[in-house]
Amino acid sequence: MAKKQRIPHKFLPWIDARKKFRLSNAHIQMARELGLSPKRFGVYADTTDQPWKVPLPQFIENQYAKQFGKERPDVVMSIEEIAAAHVAKRAQRKAEKLSKAEKLSKAETLKASQNESPQDLPPNASE
Incomplete structure (x- = not known):
């Protein structure tokens, strides 16, 4: 069914x-x-x-x-077909937005991990 x-x-x-x-x-x-x-x-x-x-x-x-x-x-097209196309289009937009957000967050974490290592070093005691 x-x-x-x-x-x-x-x-x-x-x-x-x-x-x-x-x-x-x-x-x-x-x-x-x-x-x-x-x-x-x-x-x-x-x-x-x-x-x-x-x-x-x-x-x-x-x-x-x-x-x-x-x-x-x-x-x-029947109104039901138009509604189904509308729902599918919204689902596709939502999936694209989610994947874009995931890519952006991965890029931010990668950039943050690269920037953390020089900043986390302790200052030289000889200075």
Whole structure:
């Protein structure tokens, strides 16, 4: 049985919005690229009080085409794939930072051991 992947909190509202408004992964990705907030999707999709509004998926597609000049993103990834890539990238950065710190500490200890020997000698008694 595969271990369930941890999803960072910043991606959870997007997953909830995808389920609540029945959006595809492409629509969610387009909305993220446009800078839309998933918390405001209810305002964008309020067709009961404002029936002249277009459906939310069509609204996102229109805005995306207007801003980027194309109908869909070149590569569509699900929010779970984006979250997994985000977690992997953070883990890689953390490992690089840790290895850099280890190299730096080894260099400092080596430099300190080289500098200790001349300083630790007692002063000459003949002077």
